Amino acid sequence: MLRIAARNVMPSSSSRLFLRTLSSGSPKIYDFEGIKKLVEKPDANKILIDVREPAELESYKMPTSINIPLQSAPGALGLPQDEFKEIFQFPKPKDDQELVFFCLKGIRAKAAEELARSYGYEDTGIYPGSINDWLEKGGADITPK
Numbered sequence: 159m160l161r162i163a164a165r166n167v168m169p170s171s172s173s174r175l176f177l178r179t180l181s182s183g184s185p186k187i188y189d190f191e192g193i194k195k196l197v198e199k200p201d202a203n204k205i206l207i208d209v210r211e212p213a214e215l216e217s218y219k220m221p222t223s224i225n226i227p228l229q230s231a232p233g234a235l236g237l238p239q240d241e242f243k244e245i246f247q248f249p250k251p252k253d254d255q256e257l258v259f260f261c262l263k264g265i266r267a268k269a270a271e272e273l274a275r276s277y278g279y280e281d282t283g284i285y286p287g288s289i290n291d292w293l294e295k296g297g298a299d300i301t302p303k
C-alpha cells in the first residue's frame with residue numbers, strides 16, 4: 159500500500175497559514191457540465207485529480223484523471239519532482255496548472271484542495287458532486303473526443 163509520510167513533506171502550521179494567506183481567491187467550483195467539458199476535451203493546463211484510494215478506482219475511474227490519494231499520500235504535492243514521478247509514475251503537476259479535485263462525495267476533494275493551496279498551488283477547483291454526481295448523470299458514458 160502506498161503511504162507517504164506527511165511529516166516529512168508537510169509545511170509547518172505557520173507556513174501553511176502564510177501560504178494560504180498569499181493565495182488569492184477561492185477554488186473554482188465545477189458542476190457536472192464543467193467536468194464533462196474537461197473529460198471530453200482535455201486541457202493540458204487543467205488536471206482532474208481523483209483523491210480516492212487506489213482500491214476505490216477499481217469500481218470506476220474517470221477518464222483523463224490522475225490519482226493522488228489523499229489518505230495514503232497527503233504530502234504528495236510537497237514532494238520533489240523526481241520523487242513524485244518515481245512514486246506515482248507520472249509527472250508532478252506544475253504550480254501554474256489548475257488542479258481540479260474530486261473524490262466519491264466531495265468531502266476529501268475539499269480537504270485535498272486546501273492542502274494543495276498550502277503547497278503553493280493557487281489555481282484550484284473542486285467538483286463537489288464528485289463521482290456520485292458524475293455517475294448519476296451519465297458520466298460513465300462520456301469519453302474524450
